[in-house]
Amino acid sequence: MAEFRMPSLGADMDAGVLVEWLVKPGDKVSRGDIVAVVETQKGAIDVEIFDDGFVQEIVVPVGVEVPVDTILAILGDTPPAAGASTVPAKAATPASSEAKAVGSSQPAQRDTHEAAPAPSTAESSQTSTAEASAGPAPEPPPHEVEAPAPEATAAAPAPPPAAAPTSPKEQVMASDASAAPTEQGAPGDAPTAPKERVAPPTAAPAPLSRSDGLPLASPRARRLAADRGIDLATIRGTGPHGSITGDDVERAPAAATTPTTATTPKPRRRRMSEKGAAAMREAIAAAMARSKREIPHYYLSHTVDLTAALDWLKATNRARPVSERLLPAVLPLRAIARALADFPELNGTYEDGRYRPSAPVHLGFAIALRGGGLIAPAIKDAAGLDLTALMVRVRDLVARARSGGLRSSELQMPTITVTSLGDRGVDAVTGVIYPPQVAIVGVGTPVLRPWVVDGELTIRTLAVLTLAADHRVSDGHRGALFLAAVDRLLQEPEAL
Incomplete structure (x- = not known):
């Protein structure tokens, strides 16, 4: 097992x-x-x-x-x-x-449907208890009662179904207290239990909510709702426990997607995202506070001349279809992944008082989510990917991170993280190490600045690389050598 x-x-x-x-x-x-x-x-x-x-x-x-x-x-x-x-x-x-x-009423509804088919081991133990206390109850019909509950009350006195209230059905419907008073009356009232078999569907007018207040919905449902501008809070789910499925979103009336698109969905989505972002922010804050308590950080920065790399990228992209062109972000990702082969003390995890280096480089790539917050799934074995494959992987991760389709292994896997705020015009970003990792690399915005090359002042495209690393595992000397190695690789982009 x-x-x-x-x-x-x-x-x-x-x-x-x-x-x-x-x-x-x-x-x-x-x-x-x-x-x-x-x-x-x-x-x-x-x-x-x-x-x-x-x-x-x-x-x-x-x-x-x-x-x-x-x-x-x-x-x-x-x-x-x-x-x-x-x-x-x-x-x-x-x-x-x-x-x-x-929730309390919804779980009872689902378990009622699941418990009905079958004399399981749990049922046999419960019914034996009932038989001991109420005498023989040879009739299983309460398990198969159909909808005509009103007539059941009139016909009730005929069979003495003393065991019915103590069957497994009663347990799974225990949370439905408002429907249960007749079970406490005289034996003649017991047959009203069939009413409770048909009552739960009316007890679930709305989907269950997550702990942050958002409706439960499958990833497909969320993607469809986002694409169509539908507020999930307006949809009644038909999935387990009232969760919203993709089919529920597809069945949503056209009026919910077309006339109101211009006014209603946007603010509703914004309110929902604020709830989700608040929960995510709380989680990130807890992880970062733990990082600062437990990890003795040291910080380094290094200015890199990206002129040659970006010129090469422009020439390469001209020969590629638009859909296959490379973004500037993949150049430092590739250089960092390759450089880590010589710096195992920066690529791994520190847990239970011991550092465990990782042979493959699973590069955590920080992605800003549209609704707020941040997530850093892993680019698996990044050092083994060429620039084209790396670009494909980055696009895939960004799309799935923002639509709710990431795999659990992609969040458990990162051995080092790279964060970039280059598209936000930030000169430099100094990260906080995400435990149990031991390093994070920041990439700043490439900007035109005066720079001395071969003794002459010229204008070059420069970017600032930063490193935050764990002093329990490495020191500033090794960190500086690592940043210099990344710089050297970026000066020969055709070899990346």
Whole structure:
């Protein structure tokens, strides 16, 4: 057996909301498969699995927020046995005492539907308790009661279904307290339980909200809503726990997308982004405060002449289709990734009092999100990518970061981060190391300045590179050599 747990997607993550399961009990999964979507303070992340096997049990249902390292599902080497308890009927009150439901009435609705089909192990143990206290209850019809609840009241006195109120249905509907008073009356009132089987759909008029107040929605739903200018708060979700699916957005009436586009959606999206940005800002602040407490930073800066590199880039781009042209940002990314081969003390992680250098360079690339906030997914094995492949990877990461389609491994992977505010006209940016990494490189805006070349004053395109590094692992001498190595590589762009 293997346990699939809530991953830590960064030093600033304490918990996550499980938004969507992409597998079910009995499904075969392989290492690297995306099996769930988790909502964090940095958005919705596609979570991968790192074991092979069959899903035995879903432990945490959709709509529940749980701490990092909480068990989400159980894997096994073989498919689950027929009739085994694999659906989280008990997850309306999660086994982990740390887990907390995001809502109360919605989880009951989903578990009611899931519990209905089946005499599971959990059901048998509960019904045996009921039989002991209320005598034999041979009739299972309460599990299969259909909609005509009003007539059921009149016909109620015939069978004595004393076990019905204590069946697993009662547990999963326990949060629906407003519908339960008849269960406490005389035995003749017990058959009103079928009413509760049809009541939950009316108890979910709105989707569950995340901890930051935003509606639960799949990444596809968010992308479609953003493309069409639709406020997710105006859509009733039909997914688990009232979460909003892509189909829900596609079914949204045209009136919600066309006439109001000019006035309503923009401010609504802005209000939503402010909530999300506030949560993200809180998470970033916590990580940066931890960094400043734990990591003894040192800082260096180095001015680089980019004239030759940018001239070469212009000439190269003229021979390329517009869609394949390179952006100036990839030149320092490539140079930094290559230079790190000779500076292992800057490429790795410091955890549990020990530094672990990384052989591959997984370059964290800081991306500013349109709604506010920052995220830094990894460009995997950046040193092994040429400029064209690096440009493709950068475009892909930026698009997915801003639409909510990043993978969990891309956030767990970075071994060093590069941050650039060049498009904002900043001369230099001095970063704060993102734990457990040990260095961050900043790239400033290329600007025209007077510069001396071969003893003559001329105008050149210059940019300031900065390095913040961890004094527990390296020192200023090695840091200075690293920046000089990046400079040398940028003077020969054709060799990058």
